Amino acid sequence: MTASPDTPAPCRPMRKDAARNRELLIDAAREVFAQRGLEASLDDVAHRAGLGVGTAYRHFANKYELAGAILEHAVDEIVAHAEHALTVEDPWQALVGFLEASLEAQTVDRGLREVLLGVHDPERMQQVHDRLVGPISELIRRTQRSGAMRAEIESTDLGIVIMMLCTVSDIAGDDAPQLWRRYLPLLLAGLQADEPALPVPALSETRFRELTADHKRRMVRASAAAPARVRPR
Amino acid sequence: MTASPDTPAPCRPMRKDAARNRELLIDAAREVFAQRGLEASLDDVAHRAGLGVGTAYRHFANKYELAGAILEHAVDEIVAHAEHALTVEDPWQALVGFLEASLEAQTVDRGLREVLLGVHDPERMQQVHDRLVGPISELIRRTQRSGAMRAEIESTDLGIVIMMLCTVSDIAGDDAPQLWRRYLPLLLAGLQADEPALPVPALSETRFRELTADHKRRMVRASAAAPARVRPR
Amino acid sequence: MTASPDTPAPCRPMRKDAARNRELLIDAAREVFAQRGLEASLDDVAHRAGLGVGTAYRHFANKYELAGAILEHAVDEIVAHAEHALTVEDPWQALVGFLEASLEAQTVDRGLREVLLGVHDPERMQQVHDRLVGPISELIRRTQRSGAMRAEIESTDLGIVIMMLCTVSDIAGDDAPQLWRRYLPLLLAGLQADEPALPVPALSETRFRELTADHKRRMVRASAAAPARVRPR
Amino acid sequence: MTASPDTPAPCRPMRKDAARNRELLIDAAREVFAQRGLEASLDDVAHRAGLGVGTAYRHFANKYELAGAILEHAVDEIVAHAEHALTVEDPWQALVGFLEASLEAQTVDRGLREVLLGVHDPERMQQVHDRLVGPISELIRRTQRSGAMRAEIESTDLGIVIMMLCTVSDIAGDDAPQLWRRYLPLLLAGLQADEPALPVPALSETRFRELTADHKRRMVRASAAAPARVRPR
DNA sequence: TATGAATGAGAGTTCATTCAT
DNA sequence: AATGAATGAACTCTCATTCAT
Numbered sequence: 020m021t022a023s024p025d026t027p028a029p030c031r032p033m034r035k036d037a038a039r040n041r042e043l044l045i046d047a048a049r050e051v052f053a054q055r056g057l058e059a060s061l062d063d064v065a066h067r068a069g070l071g072v073g074t075a076y077r078h079f080a081n082k083y084e085l086a087g088a089i090l091e092h093a094v095d096e097i098v099a100h101a102e103h104a105l106t107v108e109d110p111w112q113a114l115v116g117f118l119e120a121s122l123e124a125q126t127v128d129r130g131l132r133e134v135l136l137g138v139h140d141p142e143r144m145q146q147v148h149d150r151l152v153g154p155i156s157e158l159i160r161r162t163q164r165s166g167a168m169r170a171e172i173e174s175t176d177l178g179i180v181i182m183m184l185c186t187v188s189d190i191a192g193d194d195a196p197q198l199w200r201r202y203l204p205l206l207l208a209g210l211q212a213d214e215p216a217l218p219v220p221a222l223s224e225t226r227f228r229e230l231t232a233d234h235k236r237r238m239v240r241a242s243a244a245a246p247a248r249v250r251p252r
Numbered sequence: 253m254t255a256s257p258d259t260p261a262p263c264r265p266m267r268k269d270a271a272r273n274r275e276l277l278i279d280a281a282r283e284v285f286a287q288r289g290l291e292a293s294l295d296d297v298a299h300r301a302g303l304g305v306g307t308a309y310r311h312f313a314n315k316y317e318l319a320g321a322i323l324e325h326a327v328d329e330i331v332a333h334a335e336h337a338l339t340v341e342d343p344w345q346a347l348v349g350f351l352e353a354s355l356e357a358q359t360v361d362r363g364l365r366e367v368l369l370g371v372h373d374p375e376r377m378q379q380v381h382d383r384l385v386g387p388i389s390e391l392i393r394r395t396q397r398s399g400a401m402r403a404e405i406e407s408t409d410l411g412i413v414i415m416m417l418c419t420v421s422d423i424a425g426d427d428a429p430q431l432w433r434r435y436l437p438l439l440l441a442g443l444q445a446d447e448p449a450l451p452v453p454a455l456s457e458t459r460f461r462e463l464t465a466d467h468k469r470r471m472v473r474a475s476a477a478a479p480a481r482v483r484p485r
Numbered sequence: 486m487t488a489s490p491d492t493p494a495p496c497r498p499m500r501k502d503a504a505r506n507r508e509l510l511i512d513a514a515r516e517v518f519a520q521r522g523l524e525a526s527l528d529d530v531a532h533r534a535g536l537g538v539g540t541a542y543r544h545f546a547n548k549y550e551l552a553g554a555i556l557e558h559a560v561d562e563i564v565a566h567a568e569h570a571l572t573v574e575d576p577w578q579a580l581v582g583f584l585e586a587s588l589e590a591q592t593v594d595r596g597l598r599e600v601l602l603g604v605h606d607p608e609r610m611q612q613v614h615d616r617l618v619g620p621i622s623e624l625i626r627r628t629q630r631s632g633a634m635r636a637e638i639e640s641t642d643l644g645i646v647i648m649m650l651c652t653v654s655d656i657a658g659d660d661a662p663q664l665w666r667r668y669l670p671l672l673l674a675g676l677q678a679d680e681p682a683l684p685v686p687a688l689s690e691t692r693f694r695e696l697t698a699d700h701k702r703r704m705v706r707a708s709a710a711a712p713a714r715v716r717p718r
Numbered sequence: 719m720t721a722s723p724d725t726p727a728p729c730r731p732m733r734k735d736a737a738r739n740r741e742l743l744i745d746a747a748r749e750v751f752a753q754r755g756l757e758a759s760l761d762d763v764a765h766r767a768g769l770g771v772g773t774a775y776r777h778f779a780n781k782y783e784l785a786g787a788i789l790e791h792a793v794d795e796i797v798a799h800a801e802h803a804l805t806v807e808d809p810w811q812a813l814v815g816f817l818e819a820s821l822e823a824q825t826v827d828r829g830l831r832e833v834l835l836g837v838h839d840p841e842r843m844q845q846v847h848d849r850l851v852g853p854i855s856e857l858i859r860r861t862q863r864s865g866a867m868r869a870e871i872e873s874t875d876l877g878i879v880i881m882m883l884c885t886v887s888d889i890a891g892d893d894a895p896q897l898w899r900r901y902l903p904l905l906l907a908g909l910q911a912d913e914p915a916l917p918v919p920a921l922s923e924t925r926f927r928e929l930t931a932d933h934k935r936r937m938v939r940a941s942a943a944a945p946a947r948v949r950p951r
Numbered sequence: 952t953a954t955g956a957a958t959g960a961g962a963g964t965t966c967a968t969t970c971a972t
Numbered sequence: 973a974a975t976g977a978a979t980g981a982a983c984t985c986t987c988a989t990t991c992a993t
Contacts, residue, residue, distance in 0.1 A: 037952090060987055062955095071954040072989085082988070179435060183416040202412060205442025209435075269972080270977060293962060304979040309964065311977095502993085503956060526983060537958045542985065544956095645901060649882040668878060668908075675904025736973085759966055761976095770975040772970085781967070 041078050043068040045088050053128045057086060093131050094150060097121050097181075101154035111167040114158055114210075118203060121181055126188045126196045151178070168210050180206050274311050276301040278325065281318050290319060327383060330354050330414075334387035344400040347391055351436060354414055359421045359429045384411070401443050413439050507544050509534040511558065514551050523552060560616060563587050563647075567620035577633040580624055581673065584647065588665050591651050617644070634676050646672050740777050742767040744787050751829020756785060792830050793849060796820050796880075800853035810866040813857055813909075817902060820880050825887050825895045850877070867909050879905050 047068035051059045061082055065075040079085040100120040107113035125131055155174045162168040183206070184199040191198040280301035284292045294315050298308040312318040333353040340346035388407045395401040416439070420432040513534035517525045527548050531541040545551040566586040573579035621640045628634040649672070650665045657664040746767035750758045760781055764774045778784040799819040806812035824830055854873045861867040882905070886898040 040953090061989090062987075065955095072956095073954050073991085074952085076989070077952075176434075179420060179431075180438075183419050183435065186416050186419040187412060198412075201409075202416065202442075205413075206438055207442070208444070209438025209441035211441070273977080294964090295962080305964085306966085306980065307978050314963075506956080527985090528983075538984090539959065539986085540957050547984075642900075645886060645897075646904075649885055649901065652882050652885040653878060664878075667875075668882065671879075671905055671908025674908040674910070675901075675906070677907070739974090760968090761966075764976095771968085771977095772975050773973080775968070776973070 037078070040068070040070060040074060041088075043070065044075055044078055044085065045092060048085050048089055049092070049128065049131065052086075052089070053131065057082075061085070089131065093124065096124055098150055098154055101151070101158055104158055105154060105161070110158075110161040110165040114162050114168070115203075115207065117158060118177070118181065118184075118207075119200075122184050122188070122199050122203070125181075125185050126199065172210055176210075180210075270311075273301070273303060273307060276303065277308055277311055277318065278321055281322055285319075285322070290315070294318070326357065329357050331383055331387060334384070334391055337391055338387060338394075343391075343394040343398040347395050347401070348436075348440065350391060351410070351414065351417075351440075352433075355417050355421070355432050355436070358414075358418050359432065405443055409443075413443075503544075506534070506536060506540060509536065510541055510544055510551065511554055515555055518552075518555070523548070527551070559590065562590050564616055564620060567617070567624055570624055571620060571627075576624075576627040576631040580628050580634070581669075583624060584643070584650070584669060584673075585666075587647055588650050588654070588669070591647075591654055638676055642676075646676075736777070739767070739769060739773060740787075742769065743774055743777055743784065744791060747784050747788055748791070748827065748829055751785075751788070752827045753829075756781075756829060760784070788830065792823065795823055797849055797853055800850070800857055803857055804853060804860070809857075809861040809864040813861050813867070814902075814906065816857060817876070817880065817883075817906075818899075821883050821887070821898050821902070824880075824884050825898065871909055875909075879909075 044064065048064045051064045051067050055063075061075055062072050064085070065072045068075075075085070079088065100117050103120075104113040104117035107116060152174050155177050159168065159172055159174060159177065163170055163172070184202060187199040187202050188196065277297065281297045284297050284300050288296075294308050295305050297318070298305045301308075308318070312321065333350050336353075337346040337350035340349060385407050388410050392401065392405055392407060392410065396403055396405070417432045417436060420435050421429065510530065514530045517530045517533050521529075527541050528538050530551070531538045534541075541551070545554065566583050569586075570579040570583035573582060618640050621643050625634065625638055625640055625643065629636055629638070650668060653665040653668050654662065743763065747763045750763045750766050754762075760774055761771050763784070764771045767774075774784070778787065799816050802819075803812040803816035806815060851873050854876050858867065858871055858873060858876065862869055862871070883898040883901060886901050887895065
């Protein structure tokens with residue numbers, strides 16, 4: 020009775036609207052962060068989305084939740100790349116193609132890099148990596164079975180490799196957006212089979228998850244731990 | 253009679269205090285930045301040093317000047333490593349030793365990494381690289397002459413390689429401080445001679461300088477270049 | 486059904502609050518500036534208005550924008566006085582009445598005087614003078630046609646005269662708020678027709694605008710143009 | 719006995735040095751204030767004088783004492799002009815000459831104007847005006863006796879007139895440094911004999927002293943009344 | 952539910968003034 | 973007596989977050 024009787028669908032359209040706004044916000048955030056980094060204010064993001072700040076807070080508890088959502092988008096893409104790579108015949112080509120596709124996305128998006136390099140965001144990270152492990156591990160296993168990759172390589176290694184190349188893009192910025200392509204072959208050489216043993220073991224999945232989550236946690240403004248705000252006035 | 257006639261009067265005694273404070277500030281900054289990154293406030297740095305904020309501003313025009321001072325320290329070390337490496341007989345061992353020594357320093361110090369990764373600070377960078385180019389180029393030339401390194405590698409490549417490994421340390425944090433050692437061999441494999449040609453040319457020195465300076469400038473205060481915020485009337 | 490169909494929807498109801506606060510801020514600023522001059526901090530103004538600093542900054546980009554808003558109020562009054570004066574029969578009486586009315590407003594309000602004397606604020610000034618030129622010029626023309634005023638007087642002269650009398654009020658403060666009345670006749674005598682030629686031409690409108698704007702700009706932040714302070718290393 | 723016997727001149731040479739520094743500081747302050755107004759920092763003044771800040775504080779208890787000293791210099795000049803004017807034959811020409819000479823000094827010196835317009839400084843003012851009253855009153859009396867000036871004019875009026883013209887220079891700045899000459903005749907016309915009675919009596923000397931002192935006192939930073947500084951650290 | 956006004960802690964920076972040398 | 977390093981309060985301005993409408 021609260022809703023007037025002529026409202027056609029009581030809650031579904033609401034949801035659709037809400038979902039739409041969520042997307043609008045994430046898109047806006049990617050644009051804004053891509054331009055000005057994670058330092059940009061939520062106000063700016065909300066207005067770029069054509070919404071009020073309050074609406075942003077209805078969807079994301081805080082700025083880092085939003086960063087997390089962006090991350091999920093990015094991970095979706097990487098997972099998609101990995102899954103697509105599994106359909107490529109030549110395992111080594113598949114792997115290279117996967118790395119290239121992943122990097123191409125970061126190359127144009129500073130905000131994405133900052134998120135991926137973990138400049139911010141807390142917990143959510145864990146779930147994220149869980150999604151990556153499967154397809155990436157399979158990709159690696161295939162390559163290793165084909166003899167094109169040294170046996171020691173594990174799924175976390177690919178994550179690290181991607182991040183290292185992100186760093187290159189981050190340094191190069193818009194002025195040399197393809198510079199990472201110079202360093203990819205360097206790393207690929209290292210991934211190949213005939214090299215001597217690596218001196219340090221790879222991180223375990225668990226460890227990797229902990230570390231990256233931790234890395235991000237360190238970055239999150241101390242304000243999270245700040246004393247409860249005094250009631251206004 | 254106050255000043256003994258044979259005193260060469262090399263410098264003012266007062267300076268001793270000031271110099272001490274300058275060191276205190278740099279040390280405090282390394283500690284604080286190491287813990288909380290460059291986001292930490294100058295207030296915190298000053299107080300960690302047991303000094304007032306104003307004193308920090310007497311020594312450094314702003315936070316990024318301070319970061320610059322830390323950077324210079326770090327660069328001093330890297331240059332020293334490079335120069336020492338030039339005394340090592342085997343060129344390849346010299347190069348590897350140089351990279352290892354450089355990374356070891358960063359490994360324990362997040363603030364240093366952030367500074368080196370260029371998260372901040374503008375101009376001063378140029379002078380810095382000028383100091384690095386000489387010894388590093390020589391190091392590379394020796395290795396290339398010995399046939400142990402592909403000819404395409406240039407001095408900027410080593411800078412990028414160091415930064416990529418810094419990223420690894422940055423992700424790993426204090427929990428896996430040696431993780432970079434896993435990825436160094438990967439990159440070394442890429443540096444060796446018998447690999448196919450790289451798809452992208454190296455940055456020229458000039459370009460590299462511009463980019464890193466630019467990278468930092470972007471970080472310093474995006475707000476300066478931010479679009480004029482719409483102001484309600 | 487939520488919004489009644491016959492509502493012309495002239496403006497958002499929320500605005501009422503915001504508009505109220507804007508007025509509160511301007512009123513508070515007039516009070517505070519009246520007591521302590523433009524040196525008072527925006528913090529103080531905001532708190533006098535019973536609002537937070539942030540609110541002040543939502544409405545005014547900075548202190549000088551606020552001063553500008555006060556100025557606009559003041560100019561509104563002066564323009565109103567000038568327009569009213571144009572309805573008075575005797576041109577000379579109209580002019581005198583205009584000056585008296587203008588001064589009476591300033592007399593009680595130091596902040597207003599400081600703003601008008603241009604102790605601060607930049608550009609907006611121009612628009613202001615544009616609004617004054619019309620009615621004041623007409624006032625002058627009428628008086629000159631009646632033979633009561635020397636022909637050389639121009640609209641800028643009245644602006645300067647008002648400012649000179651503001652200075653008197655500024656010096657006299659609350660203790661001799663009517664002192665300006667002693668000096669008005671002195672100046673009026675000078676404005677009358679039978680005196681010898683003035684040794685210096687009046688400022689052109691353009692020139693006047695430039696100067697006052699400039700005057701203010703000089704005040705805003707000398708620091709911006711200040712010679713780079715020598716910084717100890 | 720306190721001074722060692724071989725000190726040639728126990729205190730006189732000291733004095734000379736101190737007096738020299740005092741002059742250096744006042745000169746530097748006039749230069750600096752002339753360029754950047756009273757907002758300039760004492761540090762800048764001291765360094766312009768080639769001295770340390772500490773030395774400035776040995777001579778002046780605070781910034782406003784220094785402004786007071788500048789004021790005294792300015793008053794010295796005005797008194798000198800007045801005294802010189804008394805030697806001029808024609809009383810009216812003497813008066814005009816006095817005003818012109820007084821204004822010429824202010825015209826080039828923003829700091830002096832700020833001081834004179836009383837933007838700052840406290841008590842000392844009183845003594846100052848005492849010095850002006852004598853010669854200026856004599857100047858006026860002569861002119862009045864000659865029939866060239868209305869009888870109501872008193873010494874304070876000239877002070878106000880000078881300040882009004884200072885305002886003109888303040889507005890005009892360096893761009894129209896002679897603009898005050900346009901308004902001097904206007905005021906002179908008012909000072910002449912045949913005009914109708916002034917509606918408000920002149921300030922008495924005492925009153926004038928009180929007001930100007932008060933005006934300045936209002937401006938002095940509230941910090942003077944601030945709670946005693948907490949002992950450092 | 953969406954909005955955007957309000958809030959206030961906090962960051963960077965300056966400068967009058969003090970004090971050790 | 974002179975110096976300039978040190979101090980910290982004060983100021984302007986920003987922005988994450990809350991809340992009235």
